Amino acid sequence: MEKFFITTAIDYVNASPHLGHALEKVQADVVARYQRLLGKDVFFLTGTDEHGAKVKKVAETQEKNIEEFVNEIAENFKTLAKELNISNDDFIRTSDKIRHWPGAKALWVKLAEKGDIYKANYKGLYCLGCEAFITKKDLIDGKCAIHNQKPEEIDEENYFFRLSAYQNKIKKAITSGKLKIIPEGRKNEILSFLELGLEDTSFSRPAKDISWGIPVPLDVSQTMYVWADALSNYISALGYGTENTEKFQKYWPADVHVIGKDILRFHALIWPGMLLAAGLDLPKVLLVHGHITLGGKKMSKSLGNVIDPFDIIRRYGADALRYYLTREISVTEDGDLTEEKFKKAYNANLANGLGNYTARVLKMAEQYFGGALIKPSETAIAEVPLQKDGKEFFSVPYVIENLVLPEYLKAMENLELNKAMDIIWSAISQLDGYIQNYQPFKLINTDKEKTGVILWNLVFGLTHIARMLRPFMPQTAEKILNAIGIDGKSEENSNEFHVKSIEPLFLRKE
């Protein structure tokens, strides 16, 4: 069986999950569910990044024991995944000494043995107010923009990773498409960055500065810096560096890393560099998503414009949020969300579009035929084709199977999730028009047989809509398939439908 390994970035636990985390989880989940439906052996990994001075500081601010603190936040991320119906197979935490540390350390040792880790002085600007290194970007007139004080120039000994040695190989992997970066614009961004030349990258910090982290193998005076620690989660979770490397052998390399544009460089440069140094295969695809803005503004606590994903799920349901994140927001671009936009999209497409179509079709089938619809002859089906621009078009099954499905599959293969969703809704719209054309609700009084053919077509369409929706809106798809008397698993069961009407899928919100 073909394997498929997909990951999300691991989320940093300095604060609770927000909509951006939800976006990434849902995108990855849709792909994972789709690949499972294709029959692949999917391993879907997500997790949390829990180390670093920042986490420690937040825990201290809240006067909490650091372990308790990260446990608490990690639990929030797990809860979000659960409430969003994320089908992850595993959840890795970088503070997990048993599951994560061995892999992170083993990779470090591998790089060290290769001679690609060396000690050197790291020079940086350290702001006492931030209690962290800051960059030139953070400076205004040479002073920290937040604390308005001059940073200290610190010169300390660190381990470095010889990233520069892999510059050409990384570049080749990207240009050749061996490591594919979606979208194109992000790829170009990385390639132009590569043109500038890669410097080696700092891979550790003195333990006195970062005590909350993984100690460097054979040198406890140093703690692994974030990239050495966090990126290795993708293989540590598979057992790399432990006695049981079965999963690692089976699933690596990743077929898709779903990441945000903010961490592209680390995944497109440092991570491939590490893998090349360790003699491991590179991931196949980096799917880079944008950020969610709220009313056109960046999410920020100080702006007070945060929208809580849990709140949306509570009020509209997980599938509604999944719908918005995958259809109303383009996978690779920034997307905007406001309560108003959400409600509008919910009413127009879930309550009115999908929900209403389902309701009217099920109701008619139940009322006119007691829910039992038997597949009509090909000739009978051909006699009630779809209409297009007032002219007869192809039959419903033909359009679904030969026009809609291939387009949908193509969009899914290309990871164009919002396009795939558009295709589903365009099918709904065509079928709504079909009802209007043939008016089965009138025709039932004069020609019951023909009405039966039309309704069979409508239910047939509904089964395919539900099937296409399964990766996106699993609960809704199941409800629909159950209402049609289909278990959703076998594909060859459209000869006979036993339909019963159900509660509205999505109630309108005023």
Added chain:
RNA sequence: GCCAGUGUAGUUCAACGGCUAGAACAAGGGACUCAUAAGCCCUGGAUAGAGGUUCGACUCCUCUCACUGGCACCA
């Protein structure tokens, strides 16, 4: 500042240099009733600005303006 990219209807998006610039939502109108006052049909409405190349430009070139991203150790 430098390098990329974007700019199309009120809004979100689409258009290998080639038919009348397409959709969707929103707005206005109409005929219907199976359905969640949903659905269907019709209508109005746009290429940021200025030049240029071309038989022909949303598309290519130049400049201006606006916005976005990147310009390495913040995740």
